[in-house]
Amino acid sequence: MQILAPTPGAVYSGVFNAASRISTTEGARTLWRGVNSVIMGAGPAHALYFATYEYAKESFGGNAAGHHPVAAAAAGACATTAHDALMNPFDVIKQRMQVHGSVYRSVMDCASKVYRTEGLRAFYISYPTTLTMTIPFKSIEIATYEYLRKVLNPSGNYDPMTHIMAGGVAGAVAAAATTPLDVAKTLLQTRGESKDVRIRNCSGLTEAWRIIYQRQGLAGFAKGLQPRVLSHMPSTAICWGVYEYGKWFLTRDNLDKQPILA
Secondary structure (H helix, E strand, O other): OOOOOOOHHHOOOOHHHHHHHHHHHHOHHHHHOOHHHHHHHHHHHHHHHHHHHHHHHHHOOOOOOOOOHHHHHHHHHHHHHHHHHHHHHHHHHHHHHHOOOOOOOOHHHHHHHHHHHHOHHHHOOOHHHHHHHHHHHHHHHHHHHHHHHHHHOOOOOOOHHHHHHHHHHHHHHHHHHOHHHHHHHHHHHOHHHOOOHHHHOOOOHHHHHHHHHHHHOHHHHHOOHHHHHHHHHHHHHHHHHHHHHHHHHHHHHHHHHOOOOO
């Protein structure tokens, strides 16, 4: 939905129209194209993300009593910088495979063809733009999450519903706020597949924004907002829910193993 100058068969009026037409014309499996790339990169990238986040939060004083939105946001910025350095190539492959009419048969097929035709730079040309989007996204998400977590659960004890609710709301807020950046990132990541010369030669965030505004006006910056919010709410809720459970489980396990002093 976010791609400019799409093929005629890829013009959709909304998220449900897109899902229905893709399922009908290309098969339901097409809705999952590129998911293998996400699976391959997500595990290592998330491990690096949370390790960096916990270290940075402790360093910035985010674990002290009270609300510390600046420390939480700064920790999120550090974590997402490390995460995206690892995840960006996998995201590029996912985007290329999801373009309407994509000819790539697999993740490796896509990676090898993009590398041969466009070089290593193609996997990282959107990295600055990705950081421009994900640093605000993660800063907003984590600051919102930490605030809601402490408001909804002042005791700080493990409460799965609190983590899931706070994570879902935080993801929705952050997704809505950063949709204009995501539209520009998508343009840059899929430019190699475009038949539009100007889009194909687009080299940065500022130029991407200029193209979007000139062709679609302000409405262009909100393209894909609904599916973006709908996808981030559950994914962020699950992510924080699983992470907080893991922290609680490991801490409980370690405490149970400590010797009891007489």
